[in-house]
Amino acid sequence: PGEEVKENEKPATCTEKGSYDIVTYCTACGDELTRQHVDTDLAPHTIIHKDEVPATATKDGMKEHYECEICGACFTDAEGLNEVDPETLIIPAAHVRGDADGNGELDSPDVTTIQRYCAELPVTDNFDEIAADADQDGIIDMIDVTLIQRVLAEMTTFEEWDAKHQPV
Numbered sequence: 001p002g003e004e005v006k007e008n009e010k011p012a013t014c015t016e017k018g019s020y021d022i023v024t025y026c027t028a029c030g031d032e033l034t035r036q037h038v039d040t041d042l043a044p045h046t047i048i049h050k051d052e053v054p055a056t057a058t059k060d061g062m063k064e065h066y067e068c069e070i071c072g073a074c075f076t077d078a079e080g081l082n083e084v085d086p087e088t089l090i091i092p093a094a095h096v097r098g099d100a101d102g103n104g105e106l107d108s109p110d111v112t113t114i115q116r117y118c119a120e121l122p123v124t125d126n127f128d129e130i131a132a133d134a135d136q137d138g139i140i141d142m143i144d145v146t147l148i149q150r151v152l153a154e155m156t157t158f159e160e161w162d163a164k165h166q167p168v
Contacts, residue, residue, distance in 0.1 A: 001034075002027040012043040015071045045080040046070050054091065057130045061091035095131040097158055098148045102126030108152060114145050135161065 004022050012018030018040040024033045045068035055061035065084070066075040074089060076082040098106045100113040101124050114132050116123050117140055134144040134151075150156045 001025075012040045013070055014043050014045045014068055014073075017042055045073060045075075047075065047078060047080050049078065052091075055093045058093050058095050058097035058136065060093050063089045063091060065089050095128055097131060097136075098134040098144070098151065100128060100132035102128045102131070106148065106151065111145055111148050111152075114140060114148070115142075118142060118145070134158070135165065 002025050004024050007021045007023050009020040010018050020038055020040070022034075022036045022038060024035075025031065026033055047066045048069055050062070050065050050067050052064040053062045066078050066080065067073070068075075068080065073080075074084050074086045076084055096104060096106055098110055100110040100117070103109070103126070110132075113123050113127065114134075117127065117132065129140065132140045132144060134147045137143070147156075147158075147161060151158060151161075
């Protein structure tokens with residue numbers, strides 16, 4: 001018999017175990033004499049530090065944490081021992097973007113509220129000027145109405161809008 005060789009090696013990641021086969025071949029004829037399949041443990045997470053991103057008036061922030069570059073898992077420690085749900089790291093924005101009527105959610109009455117504001121008609125006592133400026137250009141106008149309508153109709157998102165309308 002010849003020496004053992006590794007074949008079919010599959011490296012482990014932080015989400016999947018690895019494996020390989022240990023095979024021995026006959027040195028005279030080349031026939032396979034033995035084959036043993038070996039599973040390996042998970043690889044450690046590849047952890048990077050993420051600084052806190054403060055919330056703004058209309059955008060959520062994120063608490064300081066550690067994150068695996070491979071699987072995206074979030075941790076409170078650099079060693080990756082204390083995994084947390086990413087939702088628990090969110091720092092909520094002070095206002096819901098587009099929520100002109102101040103009811104805590106983006107919905108069709110927000111469109112009507114901004115239309116009334118633009119027409120200089122009475123609006124609710126809870127009118128939220130910061131949230132009503134949905135396109136965040138400092139002006140409450142019909143562009144905000146259109147943007148909210150498009151978001152509600154799932155034709156775009158605020159993030160897609162922002163990416164296409166970066167200030168120059």
